[in-house]
Amino acid sequence: MNCCKEKKESLAAARRQEIIRACEELYEAVDYDAISIKEIAKSTSICRSNIYNYYETKEEIFLDILKKEYLLWMEDMKKLLEEDSLRSRSSYCRIIARTARHRPRLLKLISVHYVSIEKNCSLERLTDFKKSMEPFWNMFRESLTVYFPNSSSEKRETFILLAMSLVQGIYSMTSLSEKQLCAMKCANPGYTQPDFEDTFYQALYTLTSELL
Amino acid sequence: MNCCKEKKESLAAARRQEIIRACEELYEAVDYDAISIKEIAKSTSICRSNIYNYYETKEEIFLDILKKEYLLWMEDMKKLLEEDSLRSRSSYCRIIARTARHRPRLLKLISVHYVSIEKNCSLERLTDFKKSMEPFWNMFRESLTVYFPNSSSEKRETFILLAMSLVQGIYSMTSLSEKQLCAMKCANPGYTQPDFEDTFYQALYTLTSELL
Amino acid sequence: MNCCKEKKESLAAARRQEIIRACEELYEAVDYDAISIKEIAKSTSICRSNIYNYYETKEEIFLDILKKEYLLWMEDMKKLLEEDSLRSRSSYCRIIARTARHRPRLLKLISVHYVSIEKNCSLERLTDFKKSMEPFWNMFRESLTVYFPNSSSEKRETFILLAMSLVQGIYSMTSLSEKQLCAMKCANPGYTQPDFEDTFYQALYTLTSELL
Amino acid sequence: MNCCKEKKESLAAARRQEIIRACEELYEAVDYDAISIKEIAKSTSICRSNIYNYYETKEEIFLDILKKEYLLWMEDMKKLLEEDSLRSRSSYCRIIARTARHRPRLLKLISVHYVSIEKNCSLERLTDFKKSMEPFWNMFRESLTVYFPNSSSEKRETFILLAMSLVQGIYSMTSLSEKQLCAMKCANPGYTQPDFEDTFYQALYTLTSELL
DNA sequence: GATGAATGAGTTTTCATTCAT
């Protein structure tokens, strides 16, 4: 009986995995708006109406992806920070900027995180999400305590807010589509797209001056 | 004949004005996704099918609103910078942060600017938009030259990019909906929403250290 | 211009006519529940989405049919009552019962009138309907005044209420489907379905004793 | 073995009871159309798919409720008629009208009895239902024989038919929803809803004149 | 018997867009 229950739960988890995977793949190819539950269902072995047994809306699916991505990013950062023997201001900023660049899916998602994903999901799911994010914020806080022991708690919180703000802002300005790039060059022929990691690193480095 | 043509153009301009005004009002009340050409038409004296004579998609309407807002922000900044007798680093950052806060419509729009608006409009319109934005960028560049005469051109460009990145990032994190706020407080009872202007000012001030 | 407007309105009226006619035909063949806007659209030259320009729900369509049927019944009654030279209690009851029998569509509709049709339509439409019904009730009242000059106003109102109650009740018990009839005969082999007109006439005749 | 079978049957009966009870409660709150097997299952401890082991359709559930209600009404009537020392025409009519009023669930159900419930159930179940109703009709017939000993059998049958017709007709006209009442008052400000019991009593009293 | 998963069919509804006038 117990085993049976476990089996069923793991089956449900596997279903959710499949849905998430399909959604991730779709998101690689097309934009957030273009994704519908219908499309997601098509990419799985699950029929559309059955998806409603696992997720109410596509936003809830994306919320799960977002959670996963944030936590993966956290793992990346944690690992590199632990391996970092320099413990310097610049190595810290570099690790954050680089691990961010290596999670393009997360970067793309962050831009719709607050404006779209969080709008159309139930309060309950959103609260769960926020709770799941606690380890992420804690890791961030602790790493700052280690690297910048003289910083105030308040300054560290501000830094985190600004760092996360910069991620979405810089990403959307450094990942232009063909059309956007073309329009930019038409209007300003000398335009060259800045590099995400470099720009992010520079900004972080400057902002850490407040933590010394 | 010539007069007739002019009349027609001014009429068309008036139509566009009406459409824009209706769209702005709608945007005050509801979200970007919830706005459709149908809804916009309802708020004007123009019928839905007629709107197509002036704008191809709702994104083009928003592009016009965006242009208008950017240029209005530019005017605000220009005026205050000219009146500013201190010419100090802090007064500069304050003026930018404060004028930004006074354009909530622009702040709300910036979050969908790159991810939604620019995606669904013709290359031609987008190029026009980018060209119209030149005065905005130039004003920004020139003001930096005045306030930070020792800065390099490259540093100034980076600063502008980061400032604009921060605007959208900070805004989306400091303008949570009821639901978002509730979820935040459920997960982290001590959470208090930071103030947009203060946070933006702080960040700008730190970033200007690179321009000294 | 005026003519143009008129043309358009008559076109809309023609469309509504077509929808109503299709709905009536469907209702001849299948049950109320089995009728959907999709089915109605199929039976017209109008596409489904276009129907929404004329009617919001199928209930509103049926409300129009109901109105039409009640007024037609009123015409039937009025005409026969005017032609009636006997002016007797029995001729009155006979006319009501017979004209009712000749409007099977109305009889079938009355059984779903209060329980289904009026539930799912807007207050506005329902109020319009109730207003349109005034001539029907007035005709009824006036005819009673003529045939039963000694009756009190209160008694007349009660009679009307009871007559209308009987219509729906008697109809649903005298118009059994094959299956219902079969079940009845299985349970009670001697059962024979009463005749609607006769039963209704009998009841009316007895009830008019109160009006003498 | 035998005991085992009995146990099972009583268990099945208990299940049916639970389903019926849940359905009754639902019907108190919402309309017939709004009730689905899904909703019923939600209100029980039984899962949706398991309900099919007890009832094929929701109509069969309602048929059981209907049977129960008719027989309860019969008990009410029988008891009061036995206790009635007057044995008068008016006391008879009063008992019928009053006991009817005290079974609002039955009154609400009768309006969908013939038009909805009997349509979607198997012939077998319907026949069973009709057979179960025999005691009800017999009680009615016998009570008429007692109170109106001079009446003919035919007249008594007609009276029963008319009484049952009136129940559903009067009920649907004296139990208007908020919306219906509002629409009525908009169209005819002086409208007041008649009382079910009084109206029904009046009608019955008049109709019994045929039985004297 | 009991359960949850799964499915397929069906309906309502909304919109962008085109066309004739």
Add this chain to the structure above:
DNA sequence: CATGAATGAAAACTCATTCAT
């Protein structure tokens, strides 16, 4: 230029029902 009619496509959602366990 302006309009209302018309259309087709698509999305969300619900539900009865079946099946494996």
